[in-house]
Amino acid sequence: MPGNNYNANSDSSHIPTNRIDRLLRDKRERELRKINRGQQVNDANDINGVPELSEYDQRARDLDPSTVDNDLEGVTKAHNETCEGRDGRPLSRQRLLVVANRLPVYAVRRGEESWSLEVSAGGLVTALLGVKEFEARWIGWAGVNVPDVRGQEALTKSLAEKRCIPVFLDEDIVHQYYNGYCNNILWPLFHYLGLPQEDRLATTRSFQSQFAAYIKANQMFADVVNQHYKEGDVVWCHDYHLMFLPKCLKEYNSEMKVGWFLHTPFPSSEIHRTLPSRSDLLRAVLAADLVGFHTYDYARHFVSACTRILGYEGTPDGVENQGRLTRVAAFPIGIDSDRFIRALEVPQVQDHIRELKDTFAGRKVMLGVDRLDMIKGIPQKILAFEKFLEENPDWRDKVVLLQIAVPTRTDVPEYQKLTSQVHEIVGRINGRFGTLTTVPIHHLDRSLDFHALCALYAVTDVALVTSLRDGMNLVSYEFVACQDSKKGVLILSEFAGAAQSLGAGAILVNPWNITEVAASIGRALNMSPEEREKRHRHNFLHVTTHTAQEWAETFVSELNDTVVEAQLRIRQVPPNLQDANAIERYLHSTNRLLILGFNATLTEPVDTPGRRGDQIKEMELELHPDLKEPLTALCDDPKTTIVVLSGSDRNVLDDNFGEYDMWLAAENGMFLRRTKGEWMTTMPEHLNMDWVDSVKHVFEYFTERTPRSHFEQRETSLVWNYKYADVEFGRIQARDMLQHLWTGPISNASVDVVQGSRSVEVRAVGVTKGAAIDRILGEIVHSKSMTTPIDYVLCIGHFLGKDEDVYTFFEPELPSDTGSISRSKPTDGPKLPGDRRPSLKLPASRSGTKLSQGKMQRSITNAERRTMPSHNFGNARRPTPEKMSWNVLDLNKENYFSCSVGRPRTNARFLLQSSDEVVSFLKQLAEASL
Numbered sequence: 001m002p003g004n005n006y007n008a009n010s011d012s013s014h015i016p017t018n019r020i021d022r023l024l025r026d027k028r029e030r031e032l033r034k035i036n037r038g039q040q041v042n043d044a045n046d047i048n049g050v051p052e053l054s055e056y057d058q059r060a061r062d063l064d065p066s067t068v069d070n071d072l073e074g075v076t077k078a079h080n081e082t083c084e085g086r087d088g089r090p091l092s093r094q095r096l097l098v099v100a101n102r103l104p105v106y107a108v109r110r111g112e113e114s115w116s117l118e119v120s121a122g123g124l125v126t127a128l129l130g131v132k133e134f135e136a137r138w139i140g141w142a143g144v145n146v147p148d149v150r151g152q153e154a155l156t157k158s159l160a161e162k163r164c165i166p167v168f169l170d171e172d173i174v175h176q177y178y179n180g181y182c183n184n185i186l187w188p189l190f191h192y193l194g195l196p197q198e199d200r201l202a203t204t205r206s207f208q209s210q211f212a213a214y215i216k217a218n219q220m221f222a223d224v225v226n227q228h229y230k231e232g233d234v235v236w237c238h239d240y241h242l243m244f245l246p247k248c249l250k251e252y253n254s255e256m257k258v259g260w261f262l263h264t265p266f267p268s269s270e271i272h273r274t275l276p277s278r279s280d281l282l283r284a285v286l287a288a289d290l291v292g293f294h295t296y297d298y299a300r301h302f303v304s305a306c307t308r309i310l311g312y313e314g315t316p317d318g319v320e321n322q323g324r325l326t327r328v329a330a331f332p333i334g335i336d337s338d339r340f341i342r343a344l345e346v347p348q349v350q351d352h353i354r355e356l357k358d359t360f361a362g363r364k365v366m367l368g369v370d371r372l373d374m375i376k377g378i379p380q381k382i383l384a385f386e387k388f389l390e391e392n393p394d395w396r397d398k399v400v401l402l403q404i405a406v407p408t409r410t411d412v413p414e415y416q417k418l419t420s421q422v423h424e425i426v427g428r429i430n431g432r433f434g435t436l437t438t439v440p441i442h443h444l445d446r447s448l449d450f451h452a453l454c455a456l457y458a459v460t461d462v463a464l465v466t467s468l469r470d471g472m473n474l475v476s477y478e479f480v481a482c483q484d485s486k487k488g489v490l491i492l493s494e495f496a497g498a499a500q501s502l503g504a505g506a507i508l509v510n511p512w513n514i515t516e517v518a519a520s521i522g523r524a525l526n527m528s529p530e531e532r533e534k535r536h537r538h539n540f541l542h543v544t545t546h547t548a549q550e551w552a553e554t555f556v557s558e559l560n561d562t563v564v565e566a567q568l569r570i571r572q573v574p575p576n577l578q579d580a581n582a583i584e585r586y587l588h589s590t591n592r593l594l595i596l597g598f599n600a601t602l603t604e605p606v607d608t609p610g611r612r613g614d615q616i617k618e619m620e621l622e623l624h625p626d627l628k629e630p631l632t633a634l635c636d637d638p639k640t641t642i643v644v645l646s647g648s649d650r651n652v653l654d655d656n657f658g659e660y661d662m663w664l665a666a667e668n669g670m671f672l673r674r675t676k677g678e679w680m681t682t683m684p685e686h687l688n689m690d691w692v693d694s695v696k697h698v699f700e701y702f703t704e705r706t707p708r709s710h711f712e713q714r715e716t717s718l719v720w721n722y723k724y725a726d727v728e729f730g731r732i733q734a735r736d737m738l739q740h741l742w743t744g745p746i747s748n749a750s751v752d753v754v755q756g757s758r759s760v761e762v763r764a765v766g767v768t769k770g771a772a773i774d775r776i777l778g779e780i781v782h783s784k785s786m787t788t789p790i791d792y793v794l795c796i797g798h799f800l801g802k803d804e805d806v807y808t809f810f811e812p813e814l815p816s817d818t819g820s821i822s823r824s825k826p827t828d829g830p831k832l833p834g835d836r837r838p839s840l841k842l843p844a845s846r847s848g849t850k851l852s853q854g855k856m857q858r859s860i861t862n863a864e865r866r867t868m869p870s871h872n873f874g875n876a877r878r879p880t881p882e883k884m885s886w887n888v889l890d891l892n893k894e895n896y897f898s899c900s901v902g903r904p905r906t907n908a909r910f911l912l913q914s915s916d917e918v919v920s921f922l923k924q925l926a927e928a929s930l
């Protein structure tokens with residue numbers, strides 16, 4: 001194996017924990033493989049004495065029906081044989097299943113069982129043909145309706161030779177899915193052209209029926225993928241046609257590595273939210289492991305749509321929901337620049353170039369190459385050219401505009417209209433500025449073959465790309481690749497993705513500003529050779545380094561890595577609560593304590609903040625409707641004590657739990673009540689509340705300035721909530737607020753500032769659920785006259801990080817400062833904040849302790865509540881040893897179930913995803929104990 005610098009560091013047994021480190025390592029290894037391949041090709045050439053066909057040429061030949069050896073397999077085999085791994089053994093390349101609406105070839109039927117295959121045009125095909133690192137197979141529609149089985153079988157066989165696998169879509173599906181939902185709804189919407197009126201969809205069609213066809217078609221693609229999928233394959237789904245595919249695939253096999261890439265822009269969330277099926281589409285895409293876009297802007301829009309429409313969390317890495325991260329990133333596509341550069345040397349292209357030079361001698365050539373699509377801004381381009389001719393009569397016989405307009409989606413009425421519109425404008429301008437022998441615009445409604453296109457690019461002085469919106473626009477890249485001798489000028493729409501990469505070298509224009517485009521034409525035609533050279537250098541460097549191959553390799557490398565990353569994350573996420581075990585242990589214990597949170601633990605799940613009209617309802621927390629029965633049964637069991645431990649105030653808990661026989665601990669345990677008795681306070685003595693007015697002042701300020709935010713004043717805390725506000729604005733405001741609270745005038749007050757996912761809470765120092773629990777426990781033990789220790793604890797809640805000390809309070813595996821409970825060895829697991837672990841011994845009788853001295857047991861009137869001094873338990877968290885007469889807790893680790901709800905980054909032992917799961921578990925528990 002050839003010597004290299006990279007091998008020394010490449011130890012496959014060590015996986016870097018940092019993503020960038022892993023991706024850099026991957027990149028080095030790819031470079032190494034390329035060097036190896038290059039050397040082997042050179043060696044082979046030396047032996048044979050003849051230059052080898054490049055892989056791309058080979059591939060293009062493979063796809064060209066006129067070539068004899070048209071088997072892609074050959075290329076792949078050669079690769080497999082030449083690739084070596086780090087240990088020198090041949091490496092088999094990873095299998096890549098590319099799933100796109102269109103196959104790189106389209107089929108034309110020649111007889112009942114005879115098909116010919118033509119290469120499809122379009123940026124996606126061009127880009128993916130440049131991918132060499134993987135053993136790729138294509139899955140897609142062959143662009144033709146094949147109703148008969150014999151025809152399907154014959155076509156499948158022909159396509160197999162090209163490593164293509166067909167998905168057969170019937171005419172109606174194509175009509176509703178491809179012409180309808182894809183190209184009449186999603187395409188214009190994603191390009192900011194808005195949605196069609198429902199009545200313009202035709203009587204037999206509606207959003208609903210087209211969407212249904214879309215889902216059906218996506219499922220058909222998924223079925224074919226599933227038939228061909230082998231463990232370890234990477235599945236790469238492409239474009240707006242297949243937004244449902246990631247979901248379908250993951251439902252079939254959650255282990256599948258699935259990536260999805262969008263070739264169009266992704267619009268602002270304000271545009272996307274107009275789409276009736278907006279949420280379904282976003283959720284389906286998010287099932288992928290990696291979601292890619294051409295530019296950072298599109299990625300940003302997508303993340304923003306997920307946060308604003310679905311209410312999910314947007315992070316710098318992607319979109320997070322319930323601990324599952326879908327990575328979202330920008331992967332700008334490129335072309336196989338070498339292929340274009342090499343093509344210029346081909347004799348056929350040289351001939352073309354000569355012909356074109358002769359034909360347009362004495363005139364500057366301007367070029368437009370576009371599919372005849374409204375997003376390409378063809379009318380705007382022609383009108384700008386007309387304005388230029390109008391204002392510059394000297395140029396009228398010295399410049400020609402060649403416009404190649406490739407027919408596309410000709411069954412969609414909007415495209416038909418565009419064709420007539422363009423023809424009409426071209427006719428008018430040619431009539432206005434043409435002569436008997438020449439016309440200013442040569443407009444062709446057809447496609448050109450590759451060589452003719454390269455020749456055209458090469459003779460062009462000014463390329464004009466005026467897309468109103470364009471995912472990337474590869475034509476601009478191809479033009480640059482073919483211009484190394486001429487160094488022509490690129491006029492490029494600022495609304496094409498390419499503007500982000502070629503912006504510095506091109507003249508950027510707003511295609512809607514006809515005056516600006518016309519002036520830019522003048523500027524380009526008159527540009528000095530020095531300036532053209534400088535601009536071209538910049539663009540050429542970009543196009544030749546950011547290739548299609550780089551694009552695909554980077555995407556797949558990141559896709560592979562998201563799976564590594566997910567595994568690393570999963571290691572930190574606790575397992576789901578095993579219901580059967582928790583129930584079994586419950587049944588075999590004699591004195592059980594169930595501590596339950598309220599909000600997002602026992603409440604009815606609310607869908608998303610985007611559900612307008614439900615906000616008022618959501619703001620009033622309500623008990624899950626299915627909970628009544630099991631909760632009653634569990635509360636009525638004499639061997640079970642239930643405590644609802646919540647941040648909510650007393651009224652909320654009274655309203656929701658008044659009818660059950662249980663304990664209520666409001667305001668993070670600062671108030672306690674058995675439902676049969678009165679509220680009492682458990683607040684520590686001397687709880688300093690002097691900060692309340694200042695914090696309230698700050699909260700009022702931010703509430704006034706943040707529409708749809710609100711704050712709640714409780715006895716021991718204030719909570720500012722921006723759940724219903726604009727997510728991004730809310731977050732910015734929260735950051736400002738936090739900064740002010742941490743560093744401003746109240747920074748020295750005795751408060752804890754706690755940041756929630758959409759809230760900021762300020763509490764008196766030391767107020768946490770964990771800090772309150774031993775006082776609560778003491779009171780319960782006393783009040784229930786417990787005589788046997790608690791031998792089973794289940795603590796379930798959607799608690800803020802600060803309140804997770806309640807989980808650690810009971811944790812038998814953490815070291816204790818008393819010997820009251822037998823514990824196993826200390827673990828390196830979650831750390832207990834400070835030395836908060838209480839003695840778990842409490843007095844059998846509380847007479848003589850502060851706990852029993854009455855104050856806290858008297859009920860509190862509403863009038864007293866606001867001004868109530870801190871008092872009562874004093875140092876009750878640590879009763880003196882002489883007062884302890886028996887162990888309250890006798891908990892071994894198998895009988896302890898701490899469980900976080902919907903917060904995977906937790907110190908709890910287990911996880912439940914939602915309140916639905918909590919309810920389902922409690923139901924089973926109640927039923928099992930009947």
Ligand SMILES: O=P(O)(O)OC[C@H]1O[C@H](O[C@H]2O[C@H](CO)[C@@H](O)[C@H](O)[C@H]2O)[C@H](O)[C@@H](O)[C@@H]1O
Binds near residue numbers: 102121127263264333
């Ligand atoms: O297959 P068609 O419906 O005839 O359309 C052809 C392709 O058009 C779109 O291309 C996009 O992809 C290019 C490469 O990423 C990008 O440069 C361009 O800006 C996009 O418009 C479409 O997204 C493809 O799926 C179609 O195959």
Ligand SMILES: O=c1ccn([C@@H]2O[C@H](COP(=O)(O)OP(=O)(O)O)[C@@H](O)[C@H]2O)c(=O)[nH]1
Binds near residue numbers: 404478
């Ligand atoms: O007659 C033609 C005109 C264009 N193209 C190819 O079509 C693609 C157009 O890609 P682009 O990204 O510019 O736009 P899209 O059509 O994909 O929206 C480019 O690779 C062109 O080389 C082609 O094969 N034949």
